[in-house]
Amino acid sequence: AANFNLPVISSDVGDSRDVMDKYLIGEIARNNDPISMxxxxxxxxxxKKYLSYKKSGKFKQFVKDYSLDNSAALFLNKIC
Numbered sequence: 480a481a482n483f484n485l486p487v488i489s490s491d492v493g494d495s496r497d498v499m500d501k502y503l504i505g506e507i508a509r510n511n512d513p514i515s516m517x518x519x520x521x522x523x524x525x526x527k528k529y530l531s532y533k534k535s536g537k538f539k540q541f542v543k544d545y546s547l548d549n550s551a552a553l554f555l556n557k558i559c
Contacts, residue, residue, distance in 0.1 A: 480505075481502075481504050481505075481536075481538050481541050481542060482542055484536070484538045484539075485529075486504060486523065486529045486533065487499070487504050488505055488507075488508060488516065488519045488520060489506075489507055489508070490507070490509075490510045490511070491507045491509060491510040495507060498545075502537040502538070502540060503532065503535050503536045503537055504532060504537065505532060506519050
């Protein structure tokens with residue numbers, strides 16, 4: 480979604496909370512909770528909340544930082 484400048488709704492796994500806070504690209508739903516996920520999705524639709532993320536989100540920076548090249552380089556630096 481972020482690749483297309485669309486807000487992201489993610490489960491609370493890994494570093495997704497940090498990513499959402501840093502890049503302002505979306506929101507977190509409780510992990511393994513389909514009700515929480517559906518409420519987030521409906522909130523985006525009903526309240527047009529996605530518009531605020533479209534305006535303030537750092538989508539291009541996120542896509543650049545998490546590109547395959549950058550991710551591979553980071554991984555290689557960690558293991559070498």
